[in-house]
Amino acid sequence: MKFRYAMVCSSNQNRSMESHALLKKEGFDVSSYGTGQHVKLPGPALREPNVYDFGTPYKFMFDQLLRKDPQLYRRNGVLPMLKRNLGVKSAPQRWQENAADGSFDVVLTFEEKVFDMVIEDLHNRNHVFMKPVLVINLEVKDNHEEAAVGARLALLLCQELEATEAWEESIDDIITNFEREHRRKLSYSISYY
Amino acid sequence: MAAPPPREQALALLAAANNHGDLAVKLSSLKQAKDILLAAEPFQAAELFPFLVDLQSSPESLVRKTLIDVIEEIGLKALEHFSILMPVLLTLLKDENATVVKQSILSGTSIFCSVLEELSLQFHRRGIVEMWLEELWTWMVKFKDAVIDILFEAAPLGIKLLTVKFLEIHILLFTSDRNDSERSTVEAISRGGRGFNISWLAVDHPVLDTATLTLDANRSLGILLDLLQSASNLPGLLTISIVNSLAAIARRRPAHYSPILSALLEFDSSFEMAKGGHIASIQYSIRTAFLGFLRCTHPAILESRDMLLKSLRGMNAGDAADQVLRQVEKMMRSNERASRDARLSKDEQLSDHLPASLDHGRKRSLPSDNGDPSYNKDIGVKRVRYGSNDPAAPSVEKNDPGQDDMNGVSKIPLLDSNLTPVEQMIAMIGALIAEGERGVESLEILISNIHPDLLADIVITNMRHLPKNPPLTRPLASDRQGEPSGPSQSIVSTGSTISMEIPDLTAQVPVSSSSLIGSSPSDMSASNNLPFDSKRDPRRDPRRLDPRRMVASVGMPPAPSTEDNSNATQSGAIQHHVDSPSSFIKPLSPPVILSSESITVPLMPKSEAGLTTLASLPTSYVDSLDAKVEVKEEESREIVLNEEEKGALEVPSFTTVEGEQDSVAQTSSDFTMVDEVYSPPSLEADEHSPAIPDMEAAEEASAELPVLPSYIDLTEEQQRIVGALAIERIFDSYENLQGPGGKQIRMALLARLVARVDANNDAILAMQKHVTLDYHHQKGHELVMHVLFHLYSLMISGSEESSPLAAVAYENFLMGVAKSLLENLPATDKSFSRLLGEVPLLTDSVMKLLDDLCCEKYLGKDTSDGDRVTQGLGAVWSLILGRPLNRQACLDIALKCAVHPEDDIRAKAIRLVARKLYVLDYISENIEQFATRMFLSAVDERVSDVDLSQSGVTEQRIEREVGSQETSISGSQVSEPGVSEMDSMKGANMDTQNDSAATLAHAQQHVSLFFALCPKKPSLVRIIFDNYARSPKAIKQAVHRQIPVLIGAFGSSYSELLQMISDPPQGSENLLTQVIHVLSEGTSPPDLVATVKHLYETKLKDATILIPILSSFSKNEVLPIFPQLVNLPLDKFQTALAHILQGSAHTGPALTPAEVMVAIHDIIPERDHLPLKKITDACSVCFEQRTVFTQQVMARALNQMVDQTPVPLLFMRTVIQTTDAFPALVDFVMELLSKLVSRQVWRMPKLWVGFLKCVAQTQPHSFRVLLQLPSPQLESTLNKYPQLRGPLANYASQPSVRNSLSRSTLVLLSPVNESHLQQSHLTPSSHAPDPSSSLHGAMPS
Secondary structure (H helix, E strand, O other): OOOEEEEEEOOOOOHHHHHHHHHHHOOOEEEEEEOOOOEEEOOOOOOOOEEEOOOOOHHHHHHHHHHHOHHHHHHOOHHHHHHHHHHHOOOOOEHHHOHHHOOOOEEEEOOHHHHHHHHHHHHHOOOOOOOEEEEEEEOOOOOHHHHHHHHHHHHHHHHHHHOOOOHHHHHHHHHHHHHHHHOOOEEEEEEEO | OOOHHHHHHHHHHHHHHHHOOOHHHHHHHHHHHHHHHHHOOHHHHHHHHHHHHHHHHOOOHHHHHHHHHHHHHHHHHOHHHHHHOHHHHHHHHOOOOHHHHHHHHHHHHHHHHHHHHHHHHHHHHHOOOOHHHHHHHHHHHHHHHHHHHHHHOOOOHHHHHHHHHHHHHHHHHOOOOOOOOOOHHHHHHHOHHHHOOHHHOOOOOOOOOHHHHHHHHHHHHHHHHHHHHOHHHOOHHHHHHHHHHHHHHHHHOHHHHHHHHHHHHHHHHOHHHOOOOOHHHHHHHHHHHHHHHHHOOOHHHHHOHHHHHHHHHHOOOHHHHHHHHHHHHHHHHHHHHHHHHHHHHHHHHHOOOHHHHHHHHHHHOOOOOOOOHHHHHHHHHHHOOOOOOOOHHHHHHOOOOOOOOHHHOOOOOOOOOOOOHHHHHHHHHHHHHHOOHHHHHHHHHHHHOOOHHHHHHHHHHHOOOOOOOOOOOHHHHHHHHHOOOOHHHHHHHHHHOOHHHHHHHHHHOOOOHHHHHHHHHHHHHHHHOHHHHHHHOHHHOHHHHHHHHHHHHHOOOHHHHHHHHHHOOOOHHHHHHHHHHHHHHOOOOHHHHHHHHHHHHHHOOOHHHHHHHHHHOHHHHHHHHHHHHHHHHHOHHHHHHHHHHHHHHHHHHOOOOOHHHHHHHHHOOOOOHHHHHHHHHHHHHHHHOOHHHHHHHHHHHHHHOOOOOOOOOOOHHHHHHHHHHHHHHHHHHHHHOOOHHHHHHHHHHHHHHHHHOOOOOHHHHHHHHHHHHOOOOOOHHHHHHHHHHHHHHHHHHOOOOHHHHHHHHHHHHHHHHHHHHHHHOOOOOOHHHHHHHHOOOOOHHHHHHHHHHHOOOOOOOOOOOHHHHHHHHHHHHHHHHHOHHHHHHHHHHHHHHHOOOOHHHHHHHHHHHHHHHOOOHHHHHHHHHHHHHHHHHHHOOOOOOOOOOOOOOOOOOOOOHHHHHHHHHHHHHHHOOOOOOOHHHHHHHHOOHHHHHHHHHHHHHHHHHHHHHOOOOHHHHHHHHHHHOOOOHHHHHHHHHHHHHHHHHHOOOOHHHHHHHHOOOOOOHHHHHHHHHHHOOOOOOHHHHHHHHHHHHHOOOOHHHHHHHHHHOOHHHHHHHHHHHHHOOHHHHHHHHHHHHHOEOOOEOOOOHHHHHHHHHHOOHHHHOOOHHHHHHHHHHHHHOOOOOOHHHHHHHHHHHHOOOOOOOOHHHHHHHHHHHOHHHHHHHHHHHHHHHHOOHHHOHHHHHHHHHHHHHOOOOOHHHHHHOOHHHHHHHHHHOHHHHHHHHHHHHOHHHHOOOOHHHHHHOOHHHHHHHHHHHHOHHHHOOOOOOOOOOOOOO
């Protein structure tokens, strides 16, 4: 595994964590982040989400929601998801505060908005190392089923990138082929560390 | 001096790095050597440099790469001696290994920056540049050229990426970062070595010539732009990185913005040509670049905002663009909040030392601000930054909007204080102003970042406290003529005065127009936020002084103002209304003032009267106002002034004051709006005399002055009226406005006004109407969106008291616009759909409207117009696609329409649901469930009044069953028999006409949707089959009507159907037959034939199903099943017969008509288990088709049969029928009879009867045959048919015949038997007609 990967969605709960878990299992050097202001989980109603700060341990959320309404959160899959997450890492991390985590070679985002934010954030950082970072957006809907599908696609994509000599040469082909093969729209951009 | 040991050590290590066999050892040796070199004195280390240089030819790329690393590290420390190592760097730039090259570029770049920095610093400190540095610089130039060359060589993309990045850095370094839009200081601080910028350079620098370097940077930019133009030949990755770099350059160095923007725009439009890479990503990079520009608030970039928005909309990124705009606004608010906190903490100390507030203000001002005016002028101006996109702030704020979380949980605005953003903003600005001169600079930066929306908010909020008396400014401005303030400051103040003054000032102060432009708006709002400041601590506000001061300086007659003060309670607002514009206009058109003043007088005593006059007032001054607007439009940025005016006009409409400030507001109500506008001048004046004492003096003075203009509360009624007038006026000017900039502000203002005024107000109604009339051209849509978004934001972010109001206003406005769109625009117009698609929130009432529209319940002008339904459904569709939150509701509407009793609506809705919606995977399941439920409920007779609105996932309740059962029972009874195969059709006929029609329509209504879905999902067909058997007749009927369409829709992909056919559920035979029939229309596909045959052979012994495919059967296939076909009901047999005779195009008919005839006769009732009657019927059917079963056919068939053994049972019957049907065949028949005679027909009892009958009927032709019979048979014949005897005897008596007859025959015919003949002649009828008792059915028909 020659690259460092980052999986980014908005809350670092579902999509990014699903991929994180999968890639980690496959032996990738992977981290995951959210770009949102807060971590939000579905609540009893659409307008009443559970809001946490980044850095709040998954375990804490799990315990709290378990107390609140175990039935509801089990049914909507939040509890199982949190359980999965706490097996991967301890707490959701925020992309914008990850400077200390070092540079990544490939960043995978799962939503256009998140993609924009990651790019804008990278733009605002100082490109001291002039180290290119490939940012790819793979649109994945924010639900459990799609996240699982998205994670598998992410894995495939990362495996293809790993297989290249230098991704710079083949990225156009990889993206185009991937799109064709999986009928997904991708877009990528490049920034620097 | 203790060099030797380390030196030896280093030498040994370097040697090892060069020669050792193990790569790991080489690398670690090299690193150790580096440590030693770093620890050594530079000149000592330099001695070892040649050994380092040797390593460049190391065969291991890893060693070479590490070498560069080492060189960089050492080089940065011993820059003086670096020239020795430079060749290595240059050589390795051309290395064959990509990693080595990349490392060379990286290290070279970092050294490049260090050298530049050193160059400028050295000269700065010592006034000279040393030789070595000069030499190093020439190396650097070589390096730069070498790197740029790489771009044009064939190199790996990874390297080219870095060269592009290098070019970007190069351009950034050598473009002045004055007026930098982003973080020049941040760069300087955090970038370490890369803090250099060309603006550091002294003009007379001996080595670095600014002009040359700038030229160089421009050349580099040219290279990038050229590359972009030739992007079609470049790999996508490179194109993207070029676009990104250009965007970064444009954002950081606005000087390059316009060429880059035009290049990007051009690239965007010619972009389809590019074929090098992943197009979507390239386009996305442009989009990102444009969005990035939008984030920037530098004036140069702001100017192109409209263009950017347009292009972004062109690439479907309008939403993202709007979002960015909101983010920028939000970002500003967060800044405010931060400073407000600081301000709050500071407030307590404020009474002692105003400058205490400096600290937070300085956060935003630059470190160089030390209060020295000249320094300020020099560096401060240089460092003024417009788009302070504080890198921290955006990261905090920008991602808030729509952080839709899991499953569409929408964001919730998290406001942690009662203050609205606007108030926070005002507080912050107030704080900055309180700092006096030192705050101005920060203020400028802040305000130049304020989005028009927010600015409008600020202005309006500020207008809360209007003074009554109009202070005049002209004199003040002239007061200031002599002020020795710095250029930017004086311009700043000009911005807030009337545009007329600007020429003077610009003449006075030589400042470029750009800085004028930049600074004027900022100061505008600087003035705006003063009131807030005053609210917090009213006694402290310097502007308290202003009214009096102005009055004094203008020499305005005090009478009006005192009068105002004494009388004006209610009418004050009107007065503002009138006065403030008049004061503006004064310098332009004095007469107006007169008129307005004269009006104010009558207003005083009675507010009611005043209000009415007011309505007529506007004409006069609006005109002058317009004139003024035009004047101002000439100055591009003066628009902000207009905004002020607008603000002035609408002040009275303000009603709510957020909680905590209320009491303060009351006391601080003594500021005129105009006062606020013109307060900066006074502030400016204050700046030069110490501000604090001044204000304190003012405080004291104020205590003694009783006649301060007081604040006027308007009644709600007045607020409404005045607000409406304001809307009218602004809207008028909005419509007539051509320039791009003003619209934004007008929109913002209108939005806020609408929020204040009751939505049913006439003015708003008129506006809605107007907006819709030119919805497209005049950007009515944009305005509506603006208003709605504003209302929405109030709704969700407002305090508890205002949000319900806003919600009502929102709802009313949205409904109003939606309705008027419907009323005023043709049904084909897409605006309605667009409106619903883009508004921030769809309320229930709008959904209801949509629902009504779709169901034709909407009482528009043209209710009967089906196009409206189409329009409604179109809107529903786009909402389902575009608004996940409303998806379910819209889907409900669509589904409801899909089972609508009205055929037309239903057909449209079904088309939508089946074609457009069902393919969407996120709702297909819902649709399917609904359709299935409808179908099943119809089957179960639950349809009568099924709860249609409940289309959710929840299961349909069965309660209603009971009620509807009644109606259905009669129907099902009729169809009960079930023996008749076509029961459903017949049943319908039996039913009373009305009833059946009703139920059929009813059934259609509920099953149509389901049928429409079937082609999309063939597996649904099974549900139809499964439920067919138990369906009531009406449903069956409906099903049969639908099936042909359905099958047609299946087209060629009917494998599911085949599967279905191969295993049909019990009771579905009729349906099955129909399906097969439809399927095999035209030609029967082989697999279908096979399937049906198989079914027939295995499960379903009903030959009916075979009928449709008979035409493709061969003769051998038809013959075995022929008896079964004959056994079918007559009508079905007829069809089958037609199919058989028709045959397929390829094989021809399976049987010729003659063969059919034969086949029918070959059936033996006992053997084939069918009644003889069936066979005779079949024959009759054939005879009926005379065109098919012609006499030739019959002749052939009979000819064939007569030779068969045994002769078919019905042969004689057919012969008789044939002779009846075709008299011309009589001779042929005689031959047949002769043959039969020779075959001793009398031995075949059943035929014999027929034979005789035939003979009897065909006399006299049959005489010859009769005479061939042996005597006993002839005798029995004559006994049976005595009437034959005479004629036959006559015939036999002919000489020619007689000779050939036998004796016995002659005897028989002799007259001896005459009596017998006579006798029987009397009663022929009793014998003749009744052979049927012995001969089954042989009676000719």
